[in-house]
Amino acid sequence: MSYSDKVLDHYSNPRNVGSMDKSSQDVGTGLVGAPECGDVMKLQIKVNPQTSVIEDAKFKTFGCGSAIASSSLATEWVKGKTVEEALQIKNTEIVKELSLPPVKIHCSVLAEDAIRAAIHDWKKKNGVEAKAPATAEAHQ
């Protein structure tokens, strides 16, 4: 398997690695995937309660290089967006940005799921009405 330069870059220098306090009111945590499947992503967002802007994002991923790159990229993209804007991020955009081959598309799907799960968690915690259901959108 050969990797694109962008995947290699995110793998070697992953952005926003780390963890935030998941009990904190302004932190949303998404944990998706399963160890048996070879991919688990944890993506966390810190949201400004006034503006709904995602001020910080962190991730940790167990998975292949493409899974690490997809989640690293996802943290970069959600930062600075409002939660509603972040919900518009599509896995296909991740595929395009990282030039993922067809067998790695599931990595991008998982990253999109992780974003949604983190936002869903934050909304639930803060009693924000879910405008977009976390998992209703069809994936590619």
Add this chain to the structure above:
Amino acid sequence: MSTDVKTIPQEQHIAPNGIKLPIYMDNHATTPMDPRVLEEMLPYFMEKFGNAASRNHSFGWAAEEGVETARERIARLVGATTKEIIFTSGATESDNLAIKGVAEMYKEKGNHIITAVTEHKAVLDTCKRLEKYGYRVTYLPVQKDGLVDLDDLKRAMDDKTILVTIMAANNEIGVLQPWAEIGKLCRERGIIFHTDATQAVGKVPVDVNKQNIDVMSISAHKMYGPKGVGALYVRRKNPRVQISPIIDGGGHERGMRSGTLNVPGIVGLGKACAIATEEMPKESCHLAGLRNRLRDKIMGRLDEVYINGTMEHRLPGNLNISFAYVEGESLLMGINDIAVSSGSACTSATLEPSYVLKALGTGDDLAHSSIRFGLGRFNTEAEVDYVADRVVDTVQRLRELSPLYEMAKEGVDLKSVKWAAE
């Protein structure tokens, strides 16, 4: 021992400590050719180009002489006679010929074949095909250490059993099956015992008589010989085993395998066997030393590292380890100047983790985290040290990145987590 591998077809660079990179440590996939093997083969491409079946001129005689010398050398390495060695294109063909050949020849006697779930696909898929033709196949499970249970084998045998095919050494985890005992059980019941010894011949002592082997597959490129050539041992006495050919034609190899012989390849296989006969005791000791050094250096510095398969009955150059909380393909990416393999699904075409590790009862999570190190003749202690350092550093880095490692450290029982499906 020469470490002067003349041709590695990859761009080389030199590490600060003088080690040539990339390091090849995937000797179960294939081995580099020994320069002595190449040297012996070269005349058979140009000067001695004759067809070994040409009986009426010197070109043919020269080729035939090369082939017969090779036959003697192979026979000597495994305790056989020259008439019991059939040349093939490799171990996959040998496995096909052995299993299909015995099944066809003995179909009047019975239709039952016994094999094991951890066999190579060349055996498993051949057995599956025979099932379509009305044969009955028992796939024995293996124990946690990777070995078949002889009682399971005994129970599986019935009066319709014509063939037991169990590998000598496993290609992923390197475990050595109790072939002599399996052979004995077969002999007592008049069942033919075939073993795929691709990984074993040239690495550990093989004696077809002491180990009660009736049919045995051999490959050249796993023991520093060329690709595209192998052999099948077929017992001629006590008992005489007969096999039907799967390739028909000019009646070469006593009718068992037609087709003009690959003379340079066969000469190379012969030389590889001659070297193995001479050097195996010293080499296996050297390899086991390097392998244990690698194991100790890795396991001394990392926790939650698990060896797959028994260490007690194992090829000297094999180490198969699972690094918990780290996915195999990402680990391979991190050690990209080292050539090894992983049982991770991400490295396979099927997106399924290693069926061999699953058969041991290794969870899918640990199967995804496995790395196979295959040490060989040309690996050095300095390379082992470099590999151990790179592996430890990369595993530590990836564990810092792993949510599973974090959860485990926090005391979360990962088995109790209800994971969201993708």
